[in-house]
Amino acid sequence: MESEHLPGGSGGVWRIAGADGVTRVHRPTGPWTPAVHELLAHLAQRGLDGIPAVQGIDAEGREVLDYLPGATLDPETEEASDAALAAAAGWLRRFHDAVSDFPRAPREWRQGVQQPGPGEVICHNDPGLYNWVVVDGDFAGMIDWDRAGPGRPLDDLAFLCWSGVPLLREIPAADAARRIALAAAAYGGVAPAELLDAVGARMDLIAERWRAGLEREDPGTIALRDGGVMDRHFARVAGFAARRAAIHALLPENSASGLRAAAQQPGAQQLSSQQPSQQPRT
Numbered sequence: 001m002e003s004e005h006l007p008g009g010s011g012g013v014w015r016i017a018g019a020d021g022v023t024r025v026h027r028p029t030g031p032w033t034p035a036v037h038e039l040l041a042h043l044a045q046r047g048l049d050g051i052p053a054v055q056g057i058d059a060e061g062r063e064v065l066d067y068l069p070g071a072t073l074d075p076e077t078e079e080a081s082d083a084a085l086a087a088a089a090g091w092l093r094r095f096h097d098a099v100s101d102f103p104r105a106p107r108e109w110r111q112g113v114q115q116p117g118p119g120e121v122i123c124h125n126d127p128g129l130y131n132w133v134v135v136d137g138d139f140a141g142m143i144d145w146d147r148a149g150p151g152r153p154l155d156d157l158a159f160l161c162w163s164g165v166p167l168l169r170e171i172p173a174a175d176a177a178r179r180i181a182l183a184a185a186a187y188g189g190v191a192p193a194e195l196l197d198a199v200g201a202r203m204d205l206i207a208e209r210w211r212a213g214l215e216r217e218d219p220g221t222i223a224l225r226d227g228g229v230m231d232r233h234f235a236r237v238a239g240f241a242a243r244r245a246a247i248h249a250l251l252p253e254n255s256a257s258g259l260r261a262a263a264q265q266p267g268a269q270q271l272s273s274q275q276p277s278q279q280p281r282t
Helices: 033-045 082-098 153-164 173-187 192-215 219-226 229-249
Strands: 002-006 013-017 023-027 054-057 063-066 107-109 112-114 121-123 132-135 138-142 149-151
Touching: 033 054, 033 082, 033 107, 082 132, 082 138, 082 153, 082 173, 121 153, 149 153, 153 173, 153 192, 173 192, 173 229, 192 219, 192 229, 219 229
Parallel strands: none
Antiparallel strands: 002 013, 013 023, 023 063, 054 063, 107 112, 121 149, 132 138
């Protein structure tokens, strides 16, 4: 078999061409793997596009998933088109709708044993630009599901905007405001200003989850710390905080064209903030 190691996460993954000629991705597993596999099976049953299918466990105990062909983008140096950003936000809405009836019993996710609370669903929790699969500039899917777990849909959308707008680095405030409004409209049921406010809250949540991950000695979280990812992230958050007021001033107060009526969108009531480089293709 032809094998290629792709670095990242807690040791990276392997892209392997099997004897049948089909290329698949082999990833390290953990206590969270059964819950993630159950989630992906549920989403496939609901007909969600752009996700990898689980093919089982290999002889070395790694999970085996479909390889999603395409490229990923580096949010530090690259930017998705307006069309790709809108498509990614629209896909996120389809995902949240598809997962709305996922059984709410406690499961062991990467963050520990949890079940969704009021206003929560199972979120991807890491829908950053580096996890988008892009084909000919168009959004085609989402990879790296190992951090899935309970969360607010708005937090998932905020994280998507953090690197998809992007807000993690400086771009003209007018462009940032326009693209936040674009993402809000494509997702539906959220005002641009509400989405911008949610980004700061989502960055605080990242810090909380990282602290908990380090306490659990989670290898993926330790790799983020040791690789300097955490320090770079906190510097970006500080920069965003300094730019936020200028972006907010350029947002439409009420983007009526960007809102979908909650009654017309299943799960929209869960969104309110008032409620409690080449990467592996997996």
